[in-house]
Amino acid sequence: MEDILFEIGNKIVTDxxxxxxxxxxxxxxxxxxxLKLSRVKEDQxxxxxxxxxxxxxxxxxxxxxxxxxxxxxxxxxTGHLAISNGIPLEESFRVLTLFRRVxxxxxxxxxxxxxxxxxxxDVSKRIDAIIEEVTFTYNGICIGYHSQHQVKDLLTDDQLHITIIPITDTLALLPMTGSIHPKHTDLIxxxxxxxxxxxxLSxxxxxxxxxxxLDLPTVNSLTRMKKALTYSGISMCICGIQPSTALSMVAQGCNLNGLTIFSTLRQALLKRGIRQTAAK
Structure with a gap:
């Protein structure tokens, strides 16, 4: 039997x-x-x-x-080379079935x-064992890559800028620009x-x-953030929501209960007894 399997296997190796x-x-x-759009040549x-x-x-x-x-x-x-050269490893799983087939x-x-x-x-079982081993290894690479990618997005996303600006000894301003995704809120x-x-600051x-x-998940995250700050003895309010954003929030059924909101930064500062001096 082993001689026969050697003959079959050797033919596969040869071809x-x-x-x-x-x-x-x-x-x-x-x-x-x-594959053609990737940086890997077809010969490779x-x-x-x-x-x-x-x-x-x-x-x-x-x-x-x-x-x-x-x-x-x-x-x-091959898994790491594929990812680094822009080849979608997830789709490579389907190609593995073709290796088994041919x-x-x-x-x-x-x-x-x-x-x-x-x-x-017996032949099928031995081939399947190889495909399963590759699948298992690829799966581990995918999990590791996506975990690192998500952390990188969270820490270096250039669509979100976080800078806290002190206004008084106890009051500060956090101006936010760009897009806020729920994944950012833990970082914020x-x-x-x-x-x-x-x-x-208080x-x-x-x-x-x-x-x-500002979509529903983001608003919910802001509410959760306010609770965390409150538990730390810090008061939080929101200001400056754009009219178009407000309309979108209404359409999505966003619930702003529990959030203190002012239409402008000026109103929020006035509420705290701070008047902006007009430029001369």
């Missing part, structure tokens, strides 16, 4: 480039276009695919322990052509609490006149 080329024909058209992708097919062929006659390390090394290398069909052709007595189920809350503590004004969007 690896031909089988790899067939995947280009079988793959989804939209995925093929994305062909080499990657041929290498995996070679491992699949060898898996038919080499023990799992000997081939698993090579498979994981291949998957990690390899299994090649094995069946060899069995039929030479009237071999190999069990198709942390930075606000830290700076209020460092500056010994009152903070959120000026949203430069903010282009």
């Amino acid at each position: 690896r480039y031909q089988l790899a080329k067939s995947i280009f024909t079988l793959q989804d058209e939209s995925y093929g276009k994305k 992708i062909l080499d990657w695919r041929a290498e995996l097919i070679e491992y699949i062929g060898k898996a038919l006659y080499i023990s799992d322990a000997d081939i698993t390390h090579d498979i994981r090394t291949w998957a990690k290398a 390899s299994f069909e090649a094995a069946m052709r060899e069995i039929q052509m030479k009237s071999l007595t190999a069990c198709p189920l 809350m942390k930075e606000t609490l830290n700076q209020c503590y460092d500056k010994q 009152d903070i004004l959120f000026d949203l006149s430069g903010v282009s969007n």
